[in-house]
Amino acid sequence: MRLTLEPKLIPRGMGIAVISVMLLTFTWVAMVSLQGHDIGEPYAPTQQVRQLRFEDRADGSIAVIEFISGQQIHSVVGESGFVRGVLRGLAQERKREGFDSSRPFELIGHTDGRLTLIDPVTKRKVDLDSFGPTNAENFLRMLTKPVKEQK
Template identity: 50%
Template sequence: MSQTIETHPILRRPALVCGSLIAGVLALVLATPLLPSARDGVVPVAVAQRDLFFGDRADGGVVITEARSGQQVAVLQPGEGGFVRGTVRSLVRERKREDIGSAIPFRLTAWHTGQVTLEDQATGRKLDLTGFGQTNAEAFVRLLATKE
């Protein structure tokens, strides 16, 4: 019995992954204008904040480093941390389009409102990570909780 592309499980997976990544990037782009600001009458207060660098390793892993101390915060092994990887890669693509290097860190912030944001300090782009659900936001919150 032969299988078509639509029914073969190995051939369907890349399409699902690509579709999910595209949907995630679209959600990131659409969620950004929903962030509260002082002009809305809400002045958010940061309860935890950390500037981070995300670096690719030759084996496909990602090293996350605290910008101020240079200490390693976490390592995402190949195949791990899909939401973190996808979110950061979307911001890095924007930096590349604007011909901005990687010398400026990303700012991860937990707010008193329960919101978690990731800001690209090089482009000014700020993403509301809580808009992607509790589990996805927690993937970033863990980076705030690690020791320096």
């Protein structure tokens, strides 16, 4: 019985060239990202901004409070995994850097319809539309819900 080798699909030199280009690309992206440059799409102009605080409640819900009026405008109940995940990540970063939760987050609606949640304390930005329209819609309600007038 005689063994035969399959012919090479890619010549060795070309394989090395392709791998080299890939490694250079990954290295360049990593360097740019680590230097703090934003390599995403530029943000459209701001259309609406709302400063919000988020407070955990005893019943497991999260109260969404408009910072300026101090009024609760929304409540996150049940699973709401996306909202809870985003808020948990931002809160953990604040805690890790030694900040408390007293300062508000900024929920920004852009003229192109995109939403961004920014932590002015840590400078972290979360592009909410990156996670799909259904997830972004949860935050859109917080941006557009009117504040009830107190009597």
